[in-house]
Structures are given as C-alpha cells and as structure tokens.
Amino acid sequence: MTGEHQRASERLSRALSGAMERMGPALERVRLAAPSAVRRFGRPAAVAGAAAATGAGAYAATRACVRRPGVAPGEGVDLHAAVTVKCPRDQVYRFWHRFERLPSFMTHVASVTTIDGITHWTARGPAGMTVEWDAKIVEDLRDELISWRSTSTALAPNSGTVRFCEAPGGRGTEVRVHLRYDPPGGRAGLAVARLLGEHPEQQVRDDLRRFKQVMETGEVVRSEGSPEGTRALRQLKRRPARPVR
Amino acid sequence: MKANCWMGRGDVEVRDVPDPRILNGHDAVVRVTSTAICGSDLHLYDGFVPTMKKGDILGHEFMGEVVEVGPDVRNLHVGDRVVVPFPIACGRCAACELGLYSVCENTNPNAGLAEKFLGHSPAGIFGYSHMLGGYPGGQAEYARVPFADVGPIKIEDGLADEQVLFLSDILPTGWMGAEMCEIKPGDVIAVWGAGPVGQFAVAGAYLMGADQVVCIDRFAYRLRIAERAGATALDYEEVDVREALLDLTAGRGPDACIDAVGMEAHYANPALYAYDRTKQATRLETDRPYALREAIMNCRNGGIVAVIGVYAGFLDKFPMGAVMNRSLTLKAGQCHVQRHLKPLLAKIREGDIDPSFVITHRLPLDEAPRGYQMFRDKQDECNKVVLTP
Secondary structure, eight states, X not given: XXXXXXXXXXHHHHHHHHHHHHHGGGGGGOOOOOHHHHHHHOOOOOBOOOOOSSHHHHHHHHXXXXXXXXXXXXXXXXXXXXXEESSOHHHHHHHHXXXXXXXXXXTTEEEEEEETTEEEEEEEOGGGOEEEEEEEEEEEETTTEEEEEEOTTOSSOEEEEEEEEEOGXXXXXXXXXXXXXXXXXXXXXXXXXXXXXXXXXXXXXXXXXXXXXXXXXXXXXXXXXXXXXXXXXXXXXXXXXXXXX | OEEXXXXXXXXXXXXXXXXXXXXXXXXEEEEEEXXXXXXXXXXXXXXXXXXXXXXXXXOOEEEEEXXXXXXXXXXXXXXOEEEEOSEEOOSOSHHHHTTOGGGXXXXXXXXXXXXHHHXXXXXXXXXXXXXXXXXXXXXXXXXXXXXXXXXXXXXXXXXXXXXXXXXXXXXXXXXXXXXXXXXXTTOEEEEEOOSHHHHHHHHHHHHTXXXXXXXXXXOHHHHHHHHHTTOEEEETTTSOHHHHHHHHTTTSOOSEEEEESOTXXXXXXXXXXXXXXXXHHTTSOXXXXXXXXXXXXXXXXXXXXXXXXOOOSOOSOOOHHHHHXXXXXXXXXOOOHHHHHHHHHHHHHTTSOOGGGGOOEEEEGGGHHHHHHHHHTTGGGOOOEEEEO
C-alpha cells in the first residue's frame, strides 16, 4: 500500500468510525470493506445501500448528501444525463441490458450479477473500499426503457430509468438516464458521501461518455494523463501527460 | 526515452521519461523521426492555455516510423512511415463521419473539463493540455498514437521528412483558412499573421484562385517569406493597414479575411495593446483579439472572416455590430487535418507546393528549450524549428 493510499485509508477509517458511532443500529446494514475498516470492524463486505443502474448512481446518491445534507426524507434528489450514440436503438438497448457488461464503461463498478431478477452490484471506492447493493428491475420495455428500484436494504433508497429513443435524421439513439433517490440525511450519509467524493452529475455523465465510446469505437478512450479514461476525479487530480511506467 | 516536457511558464526541459506503450486496440507506437515546434506551442510556453501540468510532454507536429501496432489496427504495419495529424479522431462518431475530425466526440477523456471552458468538448490533441485530453506530445523519441487506423497517413514514396512533416498541422491549418474564404475569381484575400500558418494560407489562397493575397505582420523576415509565397506584404508598424487595404481594393475592403492565429496578437496602438495585454496577464481575458477585430472591421460588406489556429477562451471588445450590420460571415475551426491529408499530399507530390520553404532552423531534440526561446523571442529570424530526436 502506498503512502497516499495509507493516508486515504486512515482518513476513511476515521470518518467511518465517527459515522458508525452516530448511526448506531442503521450500520447493521452498512459493512465496509476498506482494508483498515476490515481490521477495525472485522467484517469484509460492504453494503452502502444506494442502488442504481449506473454505478455512478450509487456514488451519486450518497455524494448528493454533501450538496444537500439537510434534505428531508421523501423530498428526494433528481439527476439527469443524456447522450447520443451513433448506433441503432436495438443494439444500444441490448448492450445496456446485458448488465454484467456494464462495468466495461462504468469504471467504478467491479461486477454486476443477476440472480432471480435481482441485480447485485459491487463497486470500487477509494482506498480499496467496496460498496455492494441490490436492485430490482421494475420495468423493462424492449428497445425503449429499463427501470429499477433499490431493494429494501438500501441505505439510500433510490430508483432510476434509462430510456432509449431514435435520434432524429438517422443520428442514432438518444439515451437518457434519470436517477431519483432519497438520501439518508444526517452525518452518516455525509461521511459516506465524502469518502466516495465525486461530483454526482459529472459522474453519471462520465459513465454515459464512456458508454458512447464503447458503443461507437469498441474501447474506453485513454490518455496517459487520464489512463483510466474519462473520470471526473482525474480531472481534478491530474497526472502529467507522459507514459505510465 | 527523451522527451521535451513543459515544466512551467517559460520553461521546457528535455527529460528522460518512460517509453510509451499500447493502451488500446486502436493504438500504434511511432518512433519519431521529425517533429516541429508550432506557434501554438508558444501559447503553452507562455502559460496562456489553462490545464497544463508540470511534466507534460509537448509537441503535436510529428512523423516517424511505426514500431508497434495494437490488435485493432489493420491498415498500418511495423516499419510504415507515417505523418500523424494533431487532432485525435475516432473516425466513427457523428462529427468524424461529417469530416469534422477536430471536434471528434470520443477522443477527449477530459471532455467534462473542456465543457467548463468551451461549452462542448472538441477532440483530444497531442501534447496540448489536459483540457484537450492529457495526451503526451510528439517532441519525443516515441509517441503513442490512439486511433492509428484513422489519423496517420502513410508516406510511401521518397519525399523527405521536411516536405511532408507539416501535413500534421500548419499546412492543412493554413489551407483550411483559405478554403473557408470560398475564393472566387477576382477575390482579394487579407491574411493577418505572416507566421508559417499565415504563409501557408497565402499559398493556399493563390492555389484556390485568389487574385491578390495581402499579408499583414510586423516582422520583415516573416513578411519576406510570405512574399515568396506571392503575398503583398503590409508591415502594420510602417503603414496604416486600413488605408492600405482601402487603396488596394479601391474602397471595397478584402473579400475575405483570415485571422492566422491571433490569440497572442500584437497591435500598433500602444494604448489598446496595453489594455488587452493587462487583461490577459491578469487572466481577465485569455485572448488578445486585435487581429480579429481588425479583420472584422476591414472585411468588405457581406464578406467572410475566417478564424484558425488557436483561441483559448474569452476576449473583449468584440465588434459584433460590424459582423451583424454588414452581413459578415464568421467562420472558425480547429483544423480537420484528417480530411486534408490525401489531397495535400497529392499537391506536394505533384510539386504544387513544397512546404519546407517555411523552415529556418533545424535542431536536435536535446536543444528544444533553445528552439522555444529563439522562436518566441523572434531571434535569428526564427520562422520554423524542426527537431530531430
């Protein structure tokens, strides 16, 4: 573990322990798998509760608590993002619908598995932390839309829809993602959000940009300055534009 | 490998860095045989382009030999000699399909950053800030070329590096400026800037049938090179540009005007120059638009003003009244190099143009810092520097 990771891990650990004290019983549902957190709490898996069809959704859900920490339960937060992909609608829908392939453009998502209609998501956070959650597909119209809702164990109950429609004049397919979630509020949500720490709307847009790249060119476009491809966090903490050793 | 790196404002340094490697299936790695310092590199050197990072490898005009190809590149092979266009384009998005390669929708991984400055993101560019992708440049011994199946053009005959190197940027950039002018017989074209891009715009305008091309600058040695391309030279420190243009066109004004890279333009009026220079230095505006203002004010009614090369962000005192009330057409664009490569290579091969006429200095890559300084400070009549790794 590098020094930087070590420090990040320690910060994570401190923030989490504070959050856990304040959250009390709710944390029975939140198990964090950061290496240091594992040592501290002794439980390897994590469920940070937010569910979404984009990996960013989970982060977005929690991150938005930072922006609106006082939001009351039930008030909800909405995020929108859209992109035009120069591919036929059925192809775009089919690619998205194979959920296990979503990590190819959702860089935070390590894996997606589907068992009995429930998708199980594992996402990567900073300092080796992982976040897991379940989501249920509630509507699925071929070539038109996919809707989902988090299961009852979610810390930040949320739902979302991705719609596909023909772009005018043969321009391909318009993809629109709409996320809605009810952040948990309070300091616990805030702490988790800070750990995940990226701008939620930017992150959903970045997912869609990479989706477009993968659909149109077959690859996530990378530069030496941004070797993981489009990622909001990298745009804030840049490395020099020179080859990675 | 050795590479010329941006180390801060007014500071470049040739350093040892890791060799590039293939990151994606459509990549190739090129061993650079010739690379050039572009006038637009001076804007980075002077610190006027945001989002540079210490250690960034510079350079977007380069050519060389393919030494490695990714599994998805089928049109290039190890050993091929190629010139690489400065904008990186995927060749598959809607913009690329329209031939608008420099606004490719997929090649800027930092598109979100560019959107904050520019509204929407253009394509990624080699060695030209993180806002435009964070790609290392070609002032190095080796360079990774993304979408190598789309950009590079193979040079299969005996043309020398110096004859084809400028296909990478300045030749098509100047050419595109002339093309934007929609030149018709009898047209008088005015070009602000007698640097290499302006010199190629002059040459291009004549090849497209202009009756007369006027070139405006303040450096005699640059104007002399533009004159060799056929231009009528105007030194704006010696003559009143407006009077001269009115006289040349008998009161009409030029049919089209080209702003050949006016981002850091100078102006003969010291008070106006000081106004914009101060605003630029304090970052209240990123660009100094004298050339552009003058081009707009002098263009004939109903004419075209073409803006090429570099503008970074915002500028002041833009004469929109002239544009609107006099039915001017303002055209602008970063060069869509890919679409000009084949036609321009054919013109070089047929002898219509030999772009090597702009070169004044040849240096080894190690001396890149001296090249930058000399080029910026206009020492030794420096017009264009070619570096050899």
